[in-house]
Amino acid sequence: MADHKKLTExxxxxxxxxxxxxxxxxxxxxxxxxxxxxxxxxxxxxxxIHAMVKVLPSNLSWLFSAIYASNYxxxxxxxxxxxxxxxxxxxxxxxVGGDFNEVLKAKxxxxxxxxxxxxxxxxxxxxxxxxxxxxxxxxxxxxxxNKRYKNKTSLILERIDGCFxxxxxxxxxxxxxxTHLARTHxxxxxxxxxxxxxxxxxxxxxxxxxxxxxxxxxxHTLIRDSFPTHSTLIPSSLxxxxxxxxxxxxxxxxxxxxxxxxxxxxxxxxxxxNYQFSHFLLNLENTLIEELDSILKNEEDF
Numbered sequence: 001m002a003d004h005k006k007l008t009e010x011x012x013x014x015x016x017x018x019x020x021x022x023x024x025x026x027x028x029x030x031x032x033x034x035x036x037x038x039x040x041x042x043x044x045x046x047x048x049i050h051a052m053v054k055v056l057p058s059n060l061s062w063l064f065s066a067i068y069a070s071n072y073x074x075x076x077x078x079x080x081x082x083x084x085x086x087x088x089x090x091x092x093x094x095x096v097g098g099d100f101n102e103v104l105k106a107k108x109x110x111x112x113x114x115x116x117x118x119x120x121x122x123x124x125x126x127x128x129x130x131x132x133x134x135x136x137x138x139x140x141x142x143x144x145x146n147k148r149y150k151n152k153t154s155l156i157l158e159r160i161d162g163c164f165x166x167x168x169x170x171x172x173x174x175x176x177x178x179t180h181l182a183r184t185h186x187x188x189x190x191x192x193x194x195x196x197x198x199x200x201x202x203x204x205x206x207x208x209x210x211x212x213x214x215x216x217x218x219x220h221t222l223i224r225d226s227f228p229t230h231s232t233l234i235p236s237s238l239x240x241x242x243x244x245x246x247x248x249x250x251x252x253x254x255x256x257x258x259x260x261x262x263x264x265x266x267x268x269x270x271x272x273x274n275y276q277f278s279h280f281l282l283n284l285e286n287t288l289i290e291e292l293d294s295i296l297k298n299e300e301d302f
Contacts, residue, residue: 004029017041017049028068028098046070047079048098050086055195060172063090067098073119076101080126087130093169096132097191099161108159110142110276132164135193139180140270143189149282157276161191182267184289189270207241213248222247255295262292 004027008016013031017039021027028049032039038054038061047069054061065083069076083096102123103109127133142157149155163178170176175196183189213219226240269275269285 004031007031015039017044017051019044019046019049028066030064030066045079045082047075048082052092060093062093062095062169062172065094065096065098067096067100069099069101071101077122080123083126084129087132087166091168093172094132094166095163095169096130096165097161097163097193099188101160103158103160108142110155110157111153112156127164130164130166132166133170135163135165135176135178137162137178137180137191139267140183140189140275141273142270142276143180143183143191144187145183147187149286152276152279152282155276155282161188163191163193180270182263183270184263184266184292207245210248210252212252213244216251218247218251259292259295262288262295266292 004016004018004020007029008014008031011031014034016029016031018029019027028047030039030049030051032053036056038056040052041049042052042063043050047067049066051064051066052061053064063086065086067079069079087094100123102120103115104120104123106115109115142159143161144158146154146156165173165176173195177194179192179194181190181192222243223240226243227236231239266285266288269281269288272278272281275281
């Protein structure tokens with residue numbers, strides 16, 4: 001995707017900054033909502049976007065480096081050098097995350113060739129000179145797969161994505177943690193970063209209009225019944241809200257619950273210590289992903 005503007009609009013974000021896709025590289029993009037995040041662009045390269053961010057309404061600002069490292073070693077050496085230069089020029093909190101395309105430890109790889117310690121040591125040297133530490137993770141051990149499940153001798157799994165921070169950032173967000181979400185359609189699993197461990201349940205759920213409702217064959221009838229000819233706006237709007245909540249629960253909740261359960265099962269399989277050794281788990285993962293595809297197709301149909 002050469003320009004991510006449409007993707008930003010489709011995902012309902014307000015603003016984005018990007019390095020566009022080139023050849024086989026998908027590009028890099030940061031998207032955000034103006035009422036949640038303030039972002040000031042600092043530097044954009046082919047392997048990283050570096051920006052000062054502030055999570056509103058907090059006054060804390062920090063440098064965010066979104067990394068998409070090259071498949072080529074010489075290019076990766078360039079991004080490592082850039083990171084070292086940045087570390088020597090800032091006194092701010094610093095978060096570095098993304099796809100580094102490098103395995104740091106032998107235990108972070110299954111299958112394929114052994115890791116080249118000479119190359120991994122270059123990456124370690126970068127991390128040490130930058131004075132950053134790995135935030136660790138919850139969830140699956142690996143972040144990338146070549147997805148060759150049918151022939152287990154050809155299967156390769158690696159942890160090449162991660163999040164690193166300096167001491168100043170840790171002091172500001174001591175409860176922050178990273179979760180490896182379920183890997184489904186992509187070779188990679190998404191990384192979810194939470195700045196705190198706040199699990200407080202909010203009882204009042206906001207109401208918002210779902211565009212997929214418009215494609216359902218009975219939705220126009222619901223609109224007609226909720227807004228009768230001689231009714232005023234406010235009573236009709238309240239009637240519509242009550243009607244559509246029950247209607248949505250009846251027509252769509254089954255899809256949402258199925259999707260949630262499937263994602264949880266896929267994540268559980270990928271987290272299993274026996275994942276890479278078990279034909280049963282690998283085949284079950286494929287079956288569940290096919291079921292998820294079917295669920296997502298049903299969503300699109302509505």
